[in-house]
Amino acid sequence: xxxxxxxxxxxxxxxGERATLSCxxxxxxxxxxxxxxxxxxxxxxxxxxxxxxxxxTGIPDRFSGSGSGADFTLTISSLEPEDFAVYYCQRYGTSPxxxxxxxxxxxxx
Amino acid sequence: QVQLxxxxxxxxxxxxxxxLTCSVSxxxxxxxxxxxxxxxxGKRLEWVASSSYVGSTDYNPSLMSRxxxxxxxxxxxxxxxxxxxxxxxxxxxxxxRLYSSGKFDHWGQGILVxxxx
Numbered sequence: 001x002x003x004x005x006x007x008x009x010x011x012x013x014x015x016g017e018r019a020t021l022s023c024x025x026x027x028x029x030x031x032x033x034x035x036x037x038x039x040x041x042x043x044x045x046x047x048x049x050x051x052x053x054x055x056x057t058g059i060p061d062r063f064s065g066s067g068s069g070a071d072f073t074l075t076i077s078s079l080e081p082e083d084f085a086v087y088y089c090q091r092y093g094t095s096p097x098x099x100x101x102x103x104x105x106x107x108x109x
Numbered sequence: 110q111v112q113l114x115x116x117x118x119x120x121x122x123x124x125x126x127x128x129l130t131c132s133v134s135x136x137x138x139x140x141x142x143x144x145x146x147x148x149x150x151g152k153r154l155e156w157v158a159s160s161s162y163v164g165s166t167d168y169n170p171s172l173m174s175r176x177x178x179x180x181x182x183x184x185x186x187x188x189x190x191x192x193x194x195x196x197x198x199x200x201x202x203x204x205x206r207l208y209s210s211g212k213f214d215h216w217g218q219g220i221l222v223x224x225x226x
Contacts, residue, residue, distance in 0.1 A: 001170075031210075033210055035212045035213070043218075044216035044219050045154065046216075047212055047213060047214050050210055056212070097167045098156035100154040100155065
């Protein structure tokens with residue numbers, strides 16, 4: 001089973017700062033089938049990035065994804081007040097088909 | 110605009126079967142894969158199951174012995190049955206559309222299901 005480990009667990013930053021979130025897989029993620037989601041309290045997750053580096057429809061360009069193989073990064077170039085949330089990475093592959101990381105909480109410093 | 114809406118009981122007794130339905134609007138269910146994902150309170154997301162309209166299914170191995178996903182094309186709905194539930198199955202259950210390249214691009218709002226006597 002492929003395990004996704006996200007770090008740090010919590011990131012304390014101020015609006016305007018840059019956020020760098022890591023997602024590390026225990027094995028290579030096939031075809032970079034790696035996505036990132038944002039989740040706010042009481043809400044469903046929202047797709048941000050798919051295919052490791054492609055922004056989903058309507059996602060601002062301050063969000064960017066990078067990486068390949070087993071190491072992936074989500075970067076928020078300049079935090080807006082609405083960006084403080086929990087972020088999850090997710091991979092798609094085989095057996096089990098889909099796994100999620102443990103999440104990184106981005107909180108206001 | 111694709112919309113998904115979960116429905117079902119919010120309280121299930123231990124050892125009974127949890128049954129949920131997801132109604133899809135704005136998109137025919139005869140395309141894509143459709144999935145259930147759950148999130149225990151304060152914990153990470155956990156993929157439960159996925160299915161295409163032709164009945165090609167895939168399950169989380171840790172739940173495979175207890176879970177069934179099915180699709181009703183006539184109602185544009187899909188369903189989840191989880192047997193022999195325990196308190197560990199208490200979670201918010203989300204339904205979602207699984208697009209190509211493995212992304213969940215549309216989600217329901219989620220429904221909290223509590224397992225308790």
